[in-house]
Amino acid sequence: MTSSSQFKKRIREVALTYLADWGIVLIVGIALYGLMVGSVLPKNPNVKLHQIATSDIQSPIDTVDTQATHVKRQEAIGSTPSAYAYNKNLGLMQVEKVGDLFDTIAAVKKDEKISSDSPQVAVDNAIKMIGDRLSGSSDAHLSDSTLTALLTASDHNLQIAEDIASTSIYEAMNDKVGWNDLQRVQDKASASLPSSVLNDSIRKALNEVLQSYITANYSFDANATKQNKQEAARNVDNVVIHQGEVIVKKGELVTNDMIRQLKLVGLLDEHFNVIPFVGLLLFTGFITFIFWFEYYRFKEKHPRYSVKYLYIYALIFIGAAAIIKICSYLRLTNVSGISYLVPLAIAPLMIRILLNERVAVVSGLLLSLVGSVLFGISAKAAIFDSSMGIFLFFSALAGAVVLRKRQARPKIMQTGGLIALVNVLVVLSLLMFQNTPFSPASTGLTLGFSALSGFLAVVLTNGLMPLFETGFSILSPIRLIELSNPNHPLLRKILIEAPGTYHHSLMVANLAERACEVIGANGLLARVAAYYHDVGKTKRPKFFVENQMDGVNPHDKISPQLSRTIIISHPYDGAEILRQYRMPREIIDIAEQHHGTTLLKYFYVKAQEQSEKPIDESEFRYPGPKVQTKEAAVVELADSIExxxxxxxxxxxxKVNNLVKSIFNDRLSDGQFDECNITLKELKSVEKSIDETLRGVYHSRIEYPKDLKMKKVTTK
Structure with missing residues (x-):
């Protein structure tokens, strides 16, 4: 092969592997985005101010109504009363200040020797001195006439005046005195001054003293009031318009406040907003990445699976999303619970059959997320429908795990019944969570549709599986189980035309299946392939020792070269027969490869003995190809050992153990597994498994005597 053709072949391989894979993944992403884009498209309702609403309009999101919240907080601030502080010690403080006043007057009077006969100049000078002394210790500003009256009073009268003033102030301020009550309290104290012991001038002076020193001890507290109002505002919760909340009810008059709320939740937004579309793109990208990752992980563990399984996976995934989309519009019928009819379990069921359980479970989770978005679109109230998302997830999970490993077609009553039971329990739980009133008719319909969904998924799976198997030529466990039916025409052909080969194939199937399961290969494929691996012997059954019932061996009458041709041709005759019956490629490959390039030792040695010239060993070797898969390698070992x-x-x-080791070492040294991805450790496990199985078949038995005489037991 020229370098140019090799380069072209390499380019073609890269295109088929990488570009094809990424192309399918991209198609899946685009399809999902197209199905879900309705969730972010503007849903502007047809409403106008001061007109009657023709339908209910719900909020698609949760959002805070800042304007309504501000109004509510202002109302809370306005309704919060002002705070007042009561200073119960203020009365004593005022009594002390009055005491300081009288002490100062008495001291100045003594120092300046002021009496009732003192000249006015001396009195004025004394008043000035009193003012200077009290300037830093008293808030009261008494008139000159009051100070004159007190200065010119006798010491006895001055002491009486001090006592009366102190007592009156203390009694007046012993209770709470607010600014509104201050004048009343002051007048009451003035009115209570005794007239019998005081002359008019001193009474008048004391009246001014009381008016000056009796003050409010229960006053407005600005800081406390501010804190109280702020606390009241903080305690007001945000006014939230919840997702799904009805903003405008059908038949109501559309008000300015309703229009404001519709704008707030974006239902009347006339400007194009790209952010939701970017968010959906990221969400779709996440779904698509997990889709690709799960398939890539599956392919790494199962390298024999070709890219067509990605096509199948993508088709099932997109098809399931499309079914959800179609079923989401069932809500428009207004039939109670009809949306639960969606048969999402069909996708995990088919993926479980065609790929494996892990991929089915993850796909069910992804499709439930997609479904929650699609049902959110149909509800026209939210981007996500969480209730439907939960229902879809558990329904898909049931579909992924309920199918047994070797179950043929999913049984409608058994598999469908289990999925239906899960669906009903999930829906019943959701109804209880939502505290929805139970109506016999409505609840019955809802539960009935959810149960029907399970049976519908199984029916659709059974109907679609043959289309996938035929259209993509895939070998599913269901197809393998069908091919293992003893009534299959080819198996009947082997049984009738080559009964010894048939029983040999059954033994090989048992050995191969158990060995494959030990190393994690496809045991079911190995078993079914073993049934058909020697179908080519039906073309000339008598030339194979297991079918020579009469003891006549045709090879005794022909040359070793002709025997070689007949024996070597049976894998390729079998492959041709399998192709005629349109058998799966995997089974054809195992039939064609199960002898690899091994040597027909018996006829090679016989030919050497009959020939005078050396014979090339390659003439008595099978032309191959060598085994390419683990299952083919196991079938080859099981076939030769059995x-x-x-x-x-x-x-x-x-003897069996020694023979197994001998054949194993011979195949290994002959390089028969060089083109297969089986490891030496796995081959050792296969050897051990085959040996253990054969030991169970050829275990030691009791050797009975040839002539066994029975003693008669007589009874009297």
């Missing part, structure tokens, strides 16, 4: 053990005289566990 045939050898069958030909063994009086087999026992030790």
């Amino acid at each position: 045939a050898a053990v069958r030909a063994m005289q009086k087999p026992n566990p030790v």
